Amino acid sequence: MNFFGDNNEQRITSSFEFGDVSASDIGLERAINEDRYAVIESASGTAWFVLDGMGGVEGGEFAAQLALDAIRRYVETHEHAEPAAILRGAISDANGAVVLRRQNQKFGSMGTTVVALMIDDMEVAISHIGDSRAYLVHADGITQLTVDDTLVQQMVDAGQIKPEEALSHPDAHYLTRCLGTQVELEVPLQCFWRLPSESSDIIVLCSDGLYGLVSDEEIAEAVRTLAPDIACKTLIELANSRGGYDNITVSIVPLQGALSDQAPKEWDKIRVARQRERAKLNKPPLPVRVHAMILTSLGLVAASVTTILFAIEMSLIS
Numbered sequence: 001m002n003f004f005g006d007n008n009e010q011r012i013t014s015s016f017e018f019g020d021v022s023a024s025d026i027g028l029e030r031a032i033n034e035d036r037y038a039v040i041e042s043a044s045g046t047a048w049f050v051l052d053g054m055g056g057v058e059g060g061e062f063a064a065q066l067a068l069d070a071i072r073r074y075v076e077t078h079e080h081a082e083p084a085a086i087l088r089g090a091i092s093d094a095n096g097a098v099v100l101r102r103q104n105q106k107f108g109s110m111g112t113t114v115v116a117l118m119i120d121d122m123e124v125a126i127s128h129i130g131d132s133r134a135y136l137v138h139a140d141g142i143t144q145l146t147v148d149d150t151l152v153q154q155m156v157d158a159g160q161i162k163p164e165e166a167l168s169h170p171d172a173h174y175l176t177r178c179l180g181t182q183v184e185l186e187v188p189l190q191c192f193w194r195l196p197s198e199s200s201d202i203i204v205l206c207s208d209g210l211y212g213l214v215s216d217e218e219i220a221e222a223v224r225t226l227a228p229d230i231a232c233k234t235l236i237e238l239a240n241s242r243g244g245y246d247n248i249t250v251s252i253v254p255l256q257g258a259l260s261d262q263a264p265k266e267w268d269k270i271r272v273a274r275q276r277e278r279a280k281l282n283k284p285p286l287p288v289r290v291h292a293m294i295l296t297s298l299g300l301v302a303a304s305v306t307t308i309l310f311a312i313e314m315s316l317i318s
Contacts, residue, residue, distance in 0.1 A: 045120030055110030098180030
């Protein structure tokens, strides 16, 4: 089941396997919603995407939708693959789609951020480009999993400003990377594992319209204490109560387990077994394979006959 948020009204959607909820709101100051989100269930697992378009009234909305359409096509047509491979391919295709349309001068300055999560059983992959974020909410608090591709983040890394000064800095939203600005784009990937646990960790994906006005601690408190649908509404209302100067999008994904950066025991054996199973599932049906084998054999026979006839012809000439 696929869900896509692509209009200017507040829309809340959920899937059933994880009890997750996604929502987007236009905010109080923008004429249109340039954010997009999607929940895509496929043979490779379930994926969540949040995108924040930029580049003017037409460009930002178009860039985010264009990227999301490319992502959807990739995920739906590439089955039985590792989550990390799916995210890398989908985001690369989205980047190519935006780069191509930027050749039109009308859309020459457009681009979009993206943050993505994909889960297949115990395998978890996260990727992002730009300043849309992924958080992990756990029993001890909240951890930001992604690092913003922004000028102020570079300044924080260089020790020029303190982390708490970043969001209020005049250049806070100056991006150093987004989809559409580089033909060759390196897609960062983080791989984790979902392990059995009595308590459930929660992953939150969001655009800067949320975290720019709502603190990490407030996000964690809402997500830990409220049902996902209520938490989404509460966080959006809180951002709007503080100005709502940007579009606001959030996805809340209960993991039904604990997120770990340490592979489970015997993971090498498990991974080999999963790779074999995926390869088996990716094979075409038997009639298709038999047909391909017959065509290959006929091609080899034809090539051999041609070679023999050529040799006979040459011997007659000589």
